[in-house]
Amino acid sequence: MWWPKVQQNPIITLTSDFGLDDPFVGMMKGTIHSISSKVRIVDITHGILAHDVIQAALVIQSSYSHFPKGSIHVVVVDPGVGSARHPLLAITEKGYFVGPDNGVFSAIYKNCDQIEFIKLTTPEYFQHPISQTFHGRDIFGPVAAWLSQGLDPKKLGQFMTKPVKLPLPSPRIIPGTDKVEGTILYSDRFGNILTNIPYTEFKQSFCKRDFRLVINGHLIDKMYPSYTAAKQKEIFAIWGSFGLLEIACYQESAASVLNVKPYDNFEIKINVFEKSK
Amino acid sequence: MWWPKVQQNPIITLTSDFGLDDPFVGMMKGTIHSISSKVRIVDITHGILAHDVIQAALVIQSSYSHFPKGSIHVVVVDPGVGSARHPLLAITEKGYFVGPDNGVFSAIYKNCDQIEFIKLTTPEYFQHPISQTFHGRDIFGPVAAWLSQGLDPKKLGQFMTKPVKLPLPSPRIIPGTDKVEGTILYSDRFGNILTNIPYTEFKQSFCKRDFRLVINGHLIDKMYPSYTAAKQKEIFAIWGSFGLLEIACYQESAASVLNVKPYDNFEIKINVFEKSK
Amino acid sequence: MWWPKVQQNPIITLTSDFGLDDPFVGMMKGTIHSISSKVRIVDITHGILAHDVIQAALVIQSSYSHFPKGSIHVVVVDPGVGSARHPLLAITEKGYFVGPDNGVFSAIYKNCDQIEFIKLTTPEYFQHPISQTFHGRDIFGPVAAWLSQGLDPKKLGQFMTKPVKLPLPSPRIIPGTDKVEGTILYSDRFGNILTNIPYTEFKQSFCKRDFRLVINGHLIDKMYPSYTAAKQKEIFAIWGSFGLLEIACYQESAASVLNVKPYDNFEIKINVFEKSK
Numbered sequence: 001m002w003w004p005k006v007q008q009n010p011i012i013t014l015t016s017d018f019g020l021d022d023p024f025v026g027m028m029k030g031t032i033h034s035i036s037s038k039v040r041i042v043d044i045t046h047g048i049l050a051h052d053v054i055q056a057a058l059v060i061q062s063s064y065s066h067f068p069k070g071s072i073h074v075v076v077v078d079p080g081v082g083s084a085r086h087p088l089l090a091i092t093e094k095g096y097f098v099g100p101d102n103g104v105f106s107a108i109y110k111n112c113d114q115i116e117f118i119k120l121t122t123p124e125y126f127q128h129p130i131s132q133t134f135h136g137r138d139i140f141g142p143v144a145a146w147l148s149q150g151l152d153p154k155k156l157g158q159f160m161t162k163p164v165k166l167p168l169p170s171p172r173i174i175p176g177t178d179k180v181e182g183t184i185l186y187s188d189r190f191g192n193i194l195t196n197i198p199y200t201e202f203k204q205s206f207c208k209r210d211f212r213l214v215i216n217g218h219l220i221d222k223m224y225p226s227y228t229a230a231k232q233k234e235i236f237a238i239w240g241s242f243g244l245l246e247i248a249c250y251q252e253s254a255a256s257v258l259n260v261k262p263y264d265n266f267e268i269k270i271n272v273f274e275k276s277k
Numbered sequence: 278m279w280w281p282k283v284q285q286n287p288i289i290t291l292t293s294d295f296g297l298d299d300p301f302v303g304m305m306k307g308t309i310h311s312i313s314s315k316v317r318i319v320d321i322t323h324g325i326l327a328h329d330v331i332q333a334a335l336v337i338q339s340s341y342s343h344f345p346k347g348s349i350h351v352v353v354v355d356p357g358v359g360s361a362r363h364p365l366l367a368i369t370e371k372g373y374f375v376g377p378d379n380g381v382f383s384a385i386y387k388n389c390d391q392i393e394f395i396k397l398t399t400p401e402y403f404q405h406p407i408s409q410t411f412h413g414r415d416i417f418g419p420v421a422a423w424l425s426q427g428l429d430p431k432k433l434g435q436f437m438t439k440p441v442k443l444p445l446p447s448p449r450i451i452p453g454t455d456k457v458e459g460t461i462l463y464s465d466r467f468g469n470i471l472t473n474i475p476y477t478e479f480k481q482s483f484c485k486r487d488f489r490l491v492i493n494g495h496l497i498d499k500m501y502p503s504y505t506a507a508k509q510k511e512i513f514a515i516w517g518s519f520g521l522l523e524i525a526c527y528q529e530s531a532a533s534v535l536n537v538k539p540y541d542n543f544e545i546k547i548n549v550f551e552k553s554k
Numbered sequence: 555m556w557w558p559k560v561q562q563n564p565i566i567t568l569t570s571d572f573g574l575d576d577p578f579v580g581m582m583k584g585t586i587h588s589i590s591s592k593v594r595i596v597d598i599t600h601g602i603l604a605h606d607v608i609q610a611a612l613v614i615q616s617s618y619s620h621f622p623k624g625s626i627h628v629v630v631v632d633p634g635v636g637s638a639r640h641p642l643l644a645i646t647e648k649g650y651f652v653g654p655d656n657g658v659f660s661a662i663y664k665n666c667d668q669i670e671f672i673k674l675t676t677p678e679y680f681q682h683p684i685s686q687t688f689h690g691r692d693i694f695g696p697v698a699a700w701l702s703q704g705l706d707p708k709k710l711g712q713f714m715t716k717p718v719k720l721p722l723p724s725p726r727i728i729p730g731t732d733k734v735e736g737t738i739l740y741s742d743r744f745g746n747i748l749t750n751i752p753y754t755e756f757k758q759s760f761c762k763r764d765f766r767l768v769i770n771g772h773l774i775d776k777m778y779p780s781y782t783a784a785k786q787k788e789i790f791a792i793w794g795s796f797g798l799l800e801i802a803c804y805q806e807s808a809a810s811v812l813n814v815k816p817y818d819n820f821e822i823k824i825n826v827f828e829k830s831k
Contacts, residue, residue, distance in 0.1 A: 007591070008591070009591055009592075011584075011587055013580065013584070015577075015580075017466075018466065019324075019466035020297065020320075020322060020323070020324055020574065021322060021324030021465075021466060022322060022324070022465045022466055023292075023321050023322045023336050023339065023340045024465075025320075025322075026290065026292075026319060026320060026321030026322055026340055027321075027339075027340050027343045029319045030288075030290070030319065030321075030340065030341075030343035030344035030345075030348075031343050033288055033317065033319065033344065033345060034343065034344060034345045037284070037285070037286055037345075038286075040587065041319075042580060042583045042584065042587065042595075043574075043579075043580060044577045044580030044581075044584075045574060045575060045576060045577045045579075045580055046574070047573075047574055047575030047576070050466065050467055051528070059577050062577065062581075063577045063580055063581055063584065064584075066581045066584035066585050066588065066691070067584035067587065067588060068584075068587060068588045068591075071584075079504070079505075079528075080505050081503065081504065081505075082502065082503025082504060082505060082506075083503055083505035083506075131516075131517070131518035132502050132503045132515070132516075133503065133504065133515065133517055133518045133523075134517075134518030137343070137518065138518075188576045188578075189571075189572065189573035189575060189576055189604065190604055225636065225686050226635065226636025226637055226686040226687065227633070227635065227636060227687065228633075228634050228635075228636060228637035229636075229637075238686070238687065239685075239686075240685070240687055240688075241685035241687045241688030241691065241692075246687075251605070251633075294743075295743065296601075296743035297574065297597075297599060297600070297601055298599060298601030298742075298743060299599060299601070299742045299743055300569075300598050300599045300613050300616065300617045301742075302597075302599075303567065303569075303596060303597060303598030303599055303617055304598075304616075304617055304620045306596045307565075307567070307596065307598075307617065307618075307620035307621035307622075307625075308620050310565055310594065310596065310621065310622060311620065311621060311622045314561070314562070314563055314622075315563075318596075327743065327744055328805070356781070356782070356805075357782050358780065358781065358782075359779065359780025359781060359782060359783075360780055360782035360783075408793075408794070408795035409779050409780045409792070409793075410780065410781065410792065410794055410795045410800075411794075411795030414620070414795065415795075
């Protein structure tokens, strides 16, 4: 069996839109600790925008590979809780992913070599009574805890195929032009803007003066290797720590200056100087 | 002795109004870890409204039962820190509760079969110097840590009776009518409004079309089993995950739409259709 | 060797300006757990104001002594990430301090008996590829994790001297007067204002009626032993839990009432009644 081995002191990560002011996260952890006494629980973030399944998909994608192989990743951004959408376990060679089958793991699927899906249907591994509004506590947390105890995943339900896949924003080459349409994913606490332009595919195209990017009417044509290479208040592009193109403004919030919001589109013209020869 | 056994890797939960921007919670954890090297610390929430002892009482009540028996629950919402109010340990068959004797455990008392109270008076189990403004770090955290090490609770002080009890908002049948007066407890991150109407006592009275609830002039007479059963922007009642009646608005914040704040009262007319026969 | 012994289940503390809404802290923890399976990670706070190295220096100073000797303290407030500033390990008799060499440990240096500095230059203990924007994840977290595994610190780089020291705000006696100039450090969640006036040096000077402090035109000449000794809305001085003079307002935010911001200065006239004899 190719499934990854669960560690001795297994890690369960939590990602949600619960925030930290309500006791939701604490309750989930209580439920997990009630089942498993040797687990290490790590919060990735509970600050996902309420109901934003796409943001959650992008955050778990950029985070999970920093955890040990065999970790168990629980993601609960679940606007359809209590409806017909079913609870899902996805197993890849890297780890276990537990959450609603609403596309929240869409960005995981394309980056793994092997994958299997189990529809979670065995109520004996849930917490009862199962509420209709908080499956993080009553289903996903308990299932993760049982996995951390070494439970055979096959006992949790039936194999299934075709989980929900969300169309994640991908950069799009505009036919017949030298332009690419990109999408803003979100901005971080510092106001740095994450885009969906990946380093792996686009690094060749971005030389220091070799592109023009327009966001909300602002032209950006500088790329720097670090924040401090920029002048005060200068807006520039940078390859960020998630492997994506970011737009930053030294000592300021680029998101405020450019007045952008998640899922805004923008255009990049690449190799402009070369082309104009 | 009926006191619950403290686990091998005991859990200490923390609930406070400290927020997470200041280093208060970190300091408390440092103090606990300095005494006990095998404890697992779990945050329930540090987002209690500043000085809101009633909210803290309701949050610990709805949360503690999700943790293993024998867990140690520290609650520090303590507007009277440094005054004559004394530090308290309450022991029930479910666990240990450490905090100021200001009523913060009031909602625990009615839900347990057995209970004993110890006034914490043994300074050798406190951290010195004891500040006059931060007993979470200097008294409650250290006491919880010593309990997690298996210290006999009797060494922490003297048995006492009659701890402070706060009048928690309870639903009130309005005499001579078919109406109940309820109270809004608080609203969560999604804008769902928690009321003080418990499922256990009121489930019979709420059929799908069999009640009328008025909040700030808005009539609510729909109850759904899940959020997704409602139409977009529809306001409705639902039995929430804390076992309490909640008022929600699909894809919106009910708290904003209805413009409510904690401890507002409202009226429910029950069995209206039956009665009008 | 006088270096402190790393514990069996070592503690790594984290302090940063990352906030909790982004997955930065989660990623750092994943990287640490990937290297060390026995570590206990404790957040001090991630709510440092963005890029505020001085606030971080003050927070780690007031917090680290509450943790066991031999703990490893990571502080990442790092506006110069990716620039020439190098990564630093400072070792004192109390513990290990890992972060950028930008002065963030300035307040530690004066409070220890022994200290040594190591410039972190051994890439084999970093995570690769090393991003230019997130050394918390790629350098400081991994180095802390290796230390927690018992790695000889000498393997991490070369001894160095003269780390960056920031001028921290110190109280200043105004020559030829009976006045002291103090500085506001920050205000906490409750609106209590922390100043830089330390108890150890100034306790003699503050008797109950024996000082006058003026902040933004407001006169404060009362000192109380606890918050509850004040009248509602009264503004007063109090020795706070960090060993510093605080300005508080009972049941209100002193910071709002006095309209102050970090690093504002103010004047204290001491022993006013004695002097006027």
